[in-house]
Amino acid sequence: MSSLSARILDVFNEPGCAKNADKSEADRKKGCTKQPKPGSAAGGCAFDGAKIALQPFTDVAHLVHGPIACEGNSWDNRGAASSGASIWRTGFTTDMNETDIVFGGEKRLYKAIREILAKYDPAAIFVYQTCIPAMIGDDINAVCKAASRKFGKPVIPVNSPGFVGSKNLGNKLAGQALLDHVIGTEEPDYTTPCDINLIGEYNLSGELWQVKPLLDELGIRILSCISGDGKYREVASSHRARAAMLVCSKSMINVARKMQERYAIPFFEGSFYGIQDSSDALRNIARVLVARGAPEDLIGRTEVVIAREEARAWAKIGSYRPRLAGKRALLITGGVKSWSVLAALQEAGLELVGTSVKKSTKEDKERIKQRMGQDAHMIDDMAPRDIYKMLKGAKADIMLSGGKSQFVALKAAMPWLDINQERSHAYMGYLGIVNLVAEIDKALFNPMWEQLRRPAPWDGIAKHGHPNPMVLAQTDGQAAEPPALLEVSRRAKRVCLCNTVDRGTIEDAIRLHGLTSVDSVRLHTNAFGGCCRSRIQDILRAMSGSQPPAMQQAAE
């Protein structure tokens, strides 16, 4: 384990990490192992992080050395896409049992490697260490080394047992495994002056393919993508690239920086989320490639492509802007992607009422401030209950977050959009941003919300198990409409004709939130407040006297 802890220390000592650079010498030594709090922790372990970072290598068999939990509970659950091989989606695990724990699991691991090579013949095997074999002292480095030598295939140890830390640490340990055992071990068939590496791009929902056509058009070759739709041979020969773009800024910074040190491959940080960022990224790619000897006209050609794509994307987004303008979004992500997604949303005319910055660096926060203004509501760590309150209180119109927190929004009957790795839509580049805006529009304007926020009309009808005498009276042929039905038709009367909002919806909003002005009604309902302003005022006036204090209290 000593080599593992030494390696963790090494990974933490990351001069390229802005968050790290902010710290004092003493803090830096402590590393980023902020211990998760028992009983109130969320998020994956280091093994999870390592697997996320490497699993998108498609022609590699990913073998998890551990008991069934680590692979059995989690395999084939990522939305990365492959252009060819499918072996990466196959779940391989040693499924350690009690006997293995007592006598050690190294033999089983070795046999498992042999079986996989015989049956599936992958380009390589990545072996992931987990907590239990780490505890009992299985030396996966030695097993992998022996297997590589014996079978003549790369067998790569990824030493990242879950209990050493967070998902992010696991990303970095995975990167370290690539640096130690993979990168620079093979040579590419040929090289071009326009070869780049993309580092920390996972091709979720195939979104890399929203950008790749542009790179192809410009004659820029992705020598290796680490790791989305990646191939073993590509990453093994990635040290011949002319430049690198670090895509998901924090997860694999160590790979980018060490490749710069070892192979003099310059890198820059960038993102393909949002129009501005996509253009910046393309410009930067062209710039660094030209600086490294690519033909000078690349810069000019890139500008032409950017101009064309921007115009196209703006035109498409423009059609949404009037609908989305002023809608308020709450952005809860790991924090890393906050500022890049944020820019995209603002381009679509949305207003950000808050964004999480839990994992963001000081620099990230500065960028967010720049984009959102000084009064930016940055959320360090918000309890689900508070997010729920915020949404229920209609302080935001839509939440964008990862899958785990989706129900906070959905159960408050508020629109929600998945922007994390499990999502099924691709949001990258000029096409992706249009996609994202279209999805937000679809979510926001779904006619379902209005129905869901309305209470059942029969609540209160025949409360005590007795039939309502008025209903009986009516069936007897008397003309009087029963009060309950009267109430239903009264509530169903349209108030806002432009956006079809009925009286009941407005009354409920007024009662629920204790509203007193037309503007606040506009905020809480779809009502336009133009031609219906006087009608809303009438409702407000009629209700101001009748509101029971208990209701008001409940509304707080």
Place this chain on the structure above:
Amino acid sequence: MAIVSTPSKACTVNPLKMSQPIGGAFAFMGLRGAMPVLHGSQGCTSFGLTLFVRHFKEPVPLQTTAMSEVTTVLGGYENIEQAILNIHNRTKPEIIGICSTGVTETNGDDIDGTIKLIRKKHPQLATFPLVHVSTPDFKDAFQDGWEKTVARIVEMLVRAPTSEVERDPARVNVLPGCHLTPADLDEIRTILEDFGLKPSFLPDLAGSLDGHIPEEFTSTTIGGIGIEEIASMGQSGWTIAIGAQMRRAAEAMQTRTGVPFRLFERLCGLLPSDEFIAFLSEISGRPVPPKYRRQRGQLADAMLDAHFQIGGRKLAIGAEPDLLFDLSSMLHDMGAQVMAAVTTTPSPVLERIRTDEVLIGDLEDLEERARRQNCDLLITHSHGRQPAERLKIPFHRAGFPMFDRIGAGHQLSVGYRGTRDLIFQITNLLIADREENHQPCPDSWRTSTPPLKSGRSYTDASERSIA
């Protein structure tokens, strides 16, 4: 009679099995105001949580003691203490359930002892319901975790009768196995209530994970059976256990409270439903309501309409023992042949599955056998999607997890009505497959053409009869 075997390979490929601790945590999720905790590293919880959320499309309470490398070496006392205090203060649960994991079983944490110490040290927890179950990852499977946890809840939370208790003959305990969905529980509840019986479900996933929208946002379970109701289960007239896995809990209940039990190993199919309804009529002393006479007729008719498709089908099925037994028997009783059966853990029902061999294995084994036996219907959980694509045969999703379709909690397969709907679902899948992939062409029956990839031929008598 089936032979139960275990393959000798070292590497599990495409696991069918899920781990025991999350099966245990799942049982706690059927209790009201519960917070299950896995005593292990945070990943143990995170993987399980993601799995449940993707299956139910619901918020799921599941916490962790967040063991680190250091605390794993030094022992997890403080982590358990902190976790319990944190949860108790922040989420105000009615019960905390603690399942151990491989990590903490390997280092040998004494959780029961720890809980005793914590109760002594923190008087506010002296009588607070804390239930611990030992569920190492490296042994057994999901279903076993559920089995042990429900038995443990019975032992710890059901009040032992002090003297001759007042029994309420109309009250019935229902101990459902983990293979039943919230919809199944609701169906059983309706049936029992139609006989004038008052059921208590332990656990009651229909109360917590049926997909309702709660009034208030809570981080614990949003429904399920309450602690008080569990405590009073000793006053019931009968216990009904569903699935062989629930024998342990039913026996614990009988030992503790003297409530007699009846175990129903299956509730899917005509004969098992008959047996169930007859039993309810017997214990309630009421005639079977006309509604069930009609439903029985509908099921019989559904079987008539469906047997053309299901008869002669070669079934490949992978599921946990009780689900495997239930579904494979129902289809066998409709004329299907069970050609490949794979499960996760030993069980007394396995040797009674109507096939030659039941393998305790993985989806690679199932896929390989399905190919060898020319199977033309695959039933397993969502991870069967890759094998199904390669085998190019119709695929019905059953069991946990079902993450790539919605409505997992509302799949119904018990009783006359549930069996009827399941038969329709599977049969329609088979009809659609025939229309899409097996349309006859001029060369279909020409002897010189190579045999079709699918094992199903077109001269099948049953198909001709409705063609």
